[in-house]
Amino acid sequence: MKKTMLAFGVVSILLASCGTGKKLKTANAQIENLNGQVTGLNSKVADYDNQVTQLKAESLRYGKEAEECRKVRAALSQRVDNLNSALAEKGTSMKQIVKKVDAALSSFESAGATITYKNGLVHITMEDKLAFASGSTKISEEGRQILGVVSDVLADNPGVSAIIVGNTDTVKVAKAYKDNWSLSTERANEIVRMLRDIYHVDPAKLTSAGRGKFNPVADNATPEGRAKNRRIEIILNPDLNRLWELSENP
Numbered sequence: 001m002k003k004t005m006l007a008f009g010v011v012s013i014l015l016a017s018c019g020t021g022k023k024l025k026t027a028n029a030q031i032e033n034l035n036g037q038v039t040g041l042n043s044k045v046a047d048y049d050n051q052v053t054q055l056k057a058e059s060l061r062y063g064k065e066a067e068e069c070r071k072v073r074a075a076l077s078q079r080v081d082n083l084n085s086a087l088a089e090k091g092t093s094m095k096q097i098v099k100k101v102d103a104a105l106s107s108f109e110s111a112g113a114t115i116t117y118k119n120g121l122v123h124i125t126m127e128d129k130l131a132f133a134s135g136s137t138k139i140s141e142e143g144r145q146i147l148g149v150v151s152d153v154l155a156d157n158p159g160v161s162a163i164i165v166g167n168t169d170t171v172k173v174a175k176a177y178k179d180n181w182s183l184s185t186e187r188a189n190e191i192v193r194m195l196r197d198i199y200h201v202d203p204a205k206l207t208s209a210g211r212g213k214f215n216p217v218a219d220n221a222t223p224e225g226r227a228k229n230r231r232i233e234i235i236l237n238p239d240l241n242r243l244w245e246l247s248e249n250p
Helices: 002-104 106-111 141-156 180-197 223-229 240-246
Strands: 113-118 121-127 160-167 206-210 231-238
Touching (some): 002 113, 121 141, 141 180, 160 180
């Protein structure tokens, strides 16, 4: 009887121990799982800390870039204001040039000279009968006098340059020239040479071009229209590169 009770007691202890072991195992598993979660959360926290640090660095960099952009924008705004002021001043001087040229060339108007002011440019137009003999590149005496006025304007206004453009009608030219385009270009070149060699105008301020028959202002079907199309245009314009340089000044 005593042996039976002893055996029962041992079995009870073993069963109790077995139950405690399962609970401990379960608890250890839960602890391990929680530790894993803590480790994962710590990793996320570290990652978030890195992101915050990176965002702070980017915010600082973007702040510096934004400040630099503001400075650049302010500088450009100031330069545009300076350029507008320079253009306004140059526009005033160009209008003064128109008055001067118009007064100087008034005696040539009946001979085919016109002076106009358009888009900030002064246009002096000479019909070819005023500047050249038919089919020739030799400048007439009246043409020389007009070029004298042009040279005076360029000398008095260092910031002004000239573009000389030759134009023709549609009638074929003499065999001395390949086509109308060649004649128009050579006439413009001859005027540039005279301004340079006779009137000592800085060649850097001169540009020559020929447009041949491709820039008509009248109908080539009539003699009157063809006469208007045969012309030399001298375009006085402000040196925009110089104006842009002036815009850099505070």
